[in-house]
Amino acid sequence: MKHLWPGSKLAGLALAGALGWTRLTAAEIDVFAAASLSDALRELASLHEKATGDTVRLNLGASSTLARQIKEGAPADLFFSADEAKMDDLAGAGLIDPATRCSLLSNSLVIVVAADCILPFTSARDLAQPLVQRLAVAEPQTVPAGIYAKQYLQQEGLWELIAGKTVPTENVRAVLAAVESGNVDAGIVYKTDALISRKVRIALEIPPGKGPPISYPLALIKGSRNSAAAARFLARLTSPAGKSVFTKYGFLTEP
Secondary structure, eight states: OOOOOHHHHHHHHHHHHHHOGGGGGOOEEEEEEEGGGHHHHHHHHHHHHHHHOOEEEEEEEOHHHHHHHHHTTOOOSEEEOSSHHHHHHHHHTTOBOGGGOEEEEEOOEEEEEETTOOOOOSSGGGGGSTTOOOEEEEOTTTSHHHHHHHHHHHHTTOHHHHGGGEEEESSHHHHHHHHHHTSSSEEEEEHHHHHTOSSEEEEEEOOTTTSOOOOEEEEEBTTOTTHHHHHHHHHHHHSHHHHHHHHHTTOEEOO
16 A cells, blocks of 8 residues: 655645635536626626636526526526516526525617618607518517517507517527628617627617616525525626626616
């Protein structure tokens, strides 16, 4: 039997310390988040991984789809929704830790067209003009961005006029892609989505006070296998440094 001399053991401990003990206990965190948060969360996830050694796995999509996946048993540690209704649904099912729930961000809606489009827009009523034949919106019955868009158009008395020309999409990023590709004449997205694309321009901005209230809540999933690691990532998201990243991408931070 080969003996390990004390000096060798100390050398091994020193080497482990140099490599970073955090990586010996690193965890994998599954974050289910609204598609509109993609860019900001990728940046924050990268920062978090470098700082902790944890791996942040992002499942990005429509909040309605993500909430359904969680209810069906998908392994999630943290849910970041684009509206309160989807979080309420999980809360009603007893699937979130209510003590960790907070409404972190807000947003606003904009009407976007292709960057080279010359259609004039002075108000949302211009969506009803014949030159706009196809209007992309996220699915207006279930997807938050689509629900918000429909609420705004109903508020303006426009939904019945343009419902027949709407093209529902899977999520808000799919709306953006449809406008970028020229498959539709216009789309309604969050301002944060419009800001990341050079292929579209904002034809009309809907001030937050005139559109429906938009809220992004987040919470830890009850019974998470990686609750401590997920709590660390949640703390980063809600920290002043985390909020500054969201602000950089155009989000409004809730008081």
